[in-house]
Amino acid sequence: MDFKNIILYLSLILFISSCGSSSDNNTTVIIDEKSKIEDNKSYVLSENEASSFLQKASFGATLKSIKELREIGIDSWIDKEFNKTLGTSHLYRTAQIAQNYDSSKFPNATQNLATFNSGGDRFIRKAQDGAWWSDVMSGDDQLRQRVAFALSQIIVVSDIEPPLGERAEALASFYDILRENAFGNYQDILYKIALHPAMGVYLSHQGNKKTNIERHITPDENFARELIQLFCVGLYKLNIDGTYQLNSNGDRVATYSQKDIEELSKVFTGFDLGSGDDKYGLASKKVGNFIRDMRFTSSQHEEGTKTILGSTISSGLDGKDEVKKAIEILFSQDNVAPYISKKLIMRLTTSNPSPDYVSRVATIFNNNGNGVKGDLKAVIKAILTDKSITNGSSFDGKLREPIIIYSSFIKAFNAKPLKTYNQDGVFFTKLSLEHFGEAPLRAFSVFNFYQDDYTPNSKDFMDNKKVAPEFKIVDEQSLLSKGNQFYLLINSEHYNITKDGLSVEEYSNNRKDWQDNMMLNFQNEFDIIDEALDGKLDNNFYDIDKDENKEKAIRALISHLDTLLLAGNMDKEFEEKLVLHLTGINYSRSSQSQEYNHKEEARLIIAEAIYLIATSSYFAIQK
Numbered sequence: 228m229d230f231k232n233i234i235l236y237l238s239l240i241l242f243i244s245s246c247g248s249s250s251d252n253n254t255t256v257i258i259d260e261k262s263k264i265e266d267n268k269s270y271v272l273s274e275n276e277a278s279s280f281l282q283k284a285s286f287g288a289t290l291k292s293i294k295e296l297r298e299i300g301i302d303s304w305i306d307k308e309f310n311k312t313l314g315t316s317h318l319y320r321t322a323q324i325a326q327n328y329d330s331s332k333f334p335n336a337t338q339n340l341a342t343f344n345s346g347g348d349r350f351i352r353k354a355q356d357g358a359w360w361s362d363v364m365s366g367d368d369q370l371r372q373r374v375a376f377a378l379s380q381i382i383v384v385s386d387i388e389p390p391l392g393e394r395a396e397a398l399a400s401f402y403d404i405l406r407e408n409a410f411g412n413y414q415d416i417l418y419k420i421a422l423h424p425a426m427g428v429y430l431s432h433q434g435n436k437k438t439n440i441e442r443h444i445t446p447d448e449n450f451a452r453e454l455i456q457l458f459c460v461g462l463y464k465l466n467i468d469g470t471y472q473l474n475s476n477g478d479r480v481a482t483y484s485q486k487d488i489e490e491l492s493k494v495f496t497g498f499d500l501g502s503g504d505d506k507y508g509l510a511s512k513k514v515g516n517f518i519r520d521m522r523f524t525s526s527q528h529e530e531g532t533k534t535i536l537g538s539t540i541s542s543g544l545d546g547k548d549e550v551k552k553a554i555e556i557l558f559s560q561d562n563v564a565p566y567i568s569k570k571l572i573m574r575l576t577t578s579n580p581s582p583d584y585v586s587r588v589a590t591i592f593n594n595n596g597n598g599v600k601g602d603l604k605a606v607i608k609a610i611l612t613d614k615s616i617t618n619g620s621s622f623d624g625k626l627r628e629p630i631i632i633y634s635s636f637i638k639a640f641n642a643k644p645l646k647t648y649n650q651d652g653v654f655f656t657k658l659s660l661e662h663f664g665e666a667p668l669r670a671f672s673v674f675n676f677y678q679d680d681y682t683p684n685s686k687d688f689m690d691n692k693k694v695a696p697e698f699k700i701v702d703e704q705s706l707l708s709k710g711n712q713f714y715l716l717i718n719s720e721h722y723n724i725t726k727d728g729l730s731v732e733e734y735s736n737n738r739k740d741w742q743d744n745m746m747l748n749f750q751n752e753f754d755i756i757d758e759a760l761d762g763k764l765d766n767n768f769y770d771i772d773k774d775e776n777k778e779k780a781i782r783a784l785i786s787h788l789d790t791l792l793l794a795g796n797m798d799k800e801f802e803e804k805l806v807l808h809l810t811g812i813n814y815s816r817s818s819q820s821q822e823y824n825h826k827e828e829a830r831l832i833i834a835e836a837i838y839l840i841a842t843s844s845y846f847a848i849q850k
Contacts, residue, residue: 272297275795282627282794282849283576284308284611285369286376287635290751290791292369305608308370309410317406318518320358321399325351327650340396340518347393347512352386353648353655355395359402359667360654363634364642374409374607375402376630376667377574381567382420382458384429385670390512391428397517398668401425413567413592413601414558417459421550422520424500424510426450430673432495433521434508437529446529451491453673455483459557460536461566467589468582469569482562483536490533494553497528497546523547536560558601564592572610573679578625579693584615624850626697628676629665629705631849633658636713636841639791640747647744655744662708664700676700710842716747717834752784752833753826759783768825774810780829781809784836793845801845809836 272280277296281288284305296304322336322343328350336343344351366372384401386392401423408416420426427433430450438445456462463479464472471479499508500515501522508527509515516522523546533540533549538556540549557563568589572580588609595605627635633656644654660666665676677699682688688695757763759780760770770776785805789797812835814828840846 270300272300273795274790278790279794279850280611280616281369282635283373283616285373286363286631287638288791288794289638289641293790301612305370305611308368309604311368311371313371313407314362314366314368316399317355317358317362317402318396318399320361321351321355321396324354324357324648324650324653328354328648340400341516344394344396345513347390349393352392352395355399356667357648357653357655358399360634360656361644361652364638364644364654365652370607371406371409373575374571374603375405377571378405378409378416379668380574380670380675381570382416383670383673383675384425385668385672387669387671388429390510391425393512394515394517397423397425397428400518402668408603410604410607412599413563413603413606414554417454417558418551418554420458421450421454421495421554422498422547424515424517424519424521427498427500427521428510428517432492432498433510434499435492435496436508436527437493437496446489446492446496448488448492450495452488455488455491455557457673459567460560460562465562465565466582467561467565467586469565469580469585469589470582482560487535490535491553493529493531493533494535494540494549497524497526498522499524499527520547564589564600568592568606568610570679571606573625573696575607575610576613576616576625577623578695578697579623581615584613587613623693624848626695626701627847627849628697629658629663629700629709630667632709632847633663633712635792636846637716637745637747640749640837642716642745642747645744645746653744657744658712659708662704663712664702664705706842710838713841714838716745717838749830749833749837752787752837753829755783755787756780756829756833768829769821771825771828778806778810781806781832781836784833785809785840788836788840792840794850796848796850797840797845801843805836805839808839 274293274297277293278288280301281292281296285292299307318340319337322333322340325333325343325348326336332348333343363372363376379402382405384391384398386395386398391397401420404416404419404423408419424433427450430453431447432450435447436444460482462482464482466472474480498521500510500517501507501524502516505514507524525546528546530542532542533553535553535556538559540552540556544552565585568591569580569585572585572588577584588606591605591609592602593600595602599605642654644652647653647655658666660669670676677696679696680694681696681699682694683698687693753766754764756771757766757768759782760768760776771780785797785802789795789802809832812828812832814831815824819827
């Protein structure tokens, strides 16, 4: 096993220890106690504090975003994000990518969103993935993007259910509901997803038929069960702080009965993907409208009153009105606020929120201050500005899942997508779901890639009663895959030094579509070394031959990367080992000029520093 692979295995061990262990007061301080941000609105965030906040509220910190956040402060930054105009729809961008790829196969796709993929082409899955990553990497609305992703991990659909892999425009359209309503009301999201074709196919209530005793037909209960259990109410009754309510025997109390599921499933009869005279219930990769609300057919709908969780839906309502009433009943349950609040906290800030943290957020979920329940703007602001974060009380942080690790890495170095599939500006990732462990809208089950109560098989976690859901998809293979991917990106393609004498444009044009299509930009890192060597920013690296100057430059580089990637959480021991290792890097070829040799040595130091930090446990943990 080579040095770099050993580093990856050591990172896993360090990672388990740092996540599961606890200090004397079971807390991990991410912002110094003296800051008291919520008590001092004029306080200016440090660079590390700004970076830490952006780890939670975006898909990764950049020097630009750190600078902006420090200038305007957390409250103003959040309000600014709330007020940003919604960008191009995910569906439109998916169609646009397909049209640019092959205009003969997908002519006028952007003008025919419902029909451009009527043949069920597998490329649309790739186009949808490219659209998602492009929004995440290039979108100005980072908070909206991060919240939408969090919502997609609670309300799950996936291409694993046929024919969604061939009709991925359905996934794009579904994701637009989450993007458009990320700052809206959670109740509205529940209503809209209940009628969406992607959910209808994924949880099998499209084509759902009313009861027919003679033919042994009863309504499909799949969506009804998951709507209550996963998307809204939860399995067991909770206190406002997210802890379980217990009966007189000390057992958890169920929130619903099988009868509630049966009654709710009747509400979702009569809906399908058909249009016009299409036979009810038919859906395949070539049949059905996958982007508009499902069609309602009254003759297939179960009529009569329905009683759900003690509330009755009167007979005679239109199908969609029945759905709306059912959602209102579910949303009125006391469990919704602590259940969804805790899930959003776990996706954004920490895997182990204190009961007080959950209670504060759930209280806002129940009432935004104006008598409105489910206002996601108020909820998100409460999560991101809670005193447990701003003052470090009772805060453990969380494991950054593969998508967040990858986006944070390429975003930090201003990744530029190269021309691929006949178009510029689209981030087509080459990440293997099997090896990397995660991909957007590709979950293996309705429970997402991991469940919230997952505890790694580690004494530290068990003794401290900690959960770490994202650990479910971390293993040796995923760690090695991450390390290999980072190594290739760092050492193969970078904007500052062209390949084989080719310009960036020439290199891009000579690539194949199956190759990675991103180029990192290390200009900031070159500038830091350049200026630290001799106090001047002049693209002169001659002083790298002087040991004292070289060490000074390396320490400046490490400090910069510590802020950018780790929010200042690198410990002194790791820093000193990095300095020792990096100062030992030398480069000299007699066939090259001194100028080239010095800059190449600087590049090797930058590449090695980034690789070792990005594959360390420090980068894996969000604090």
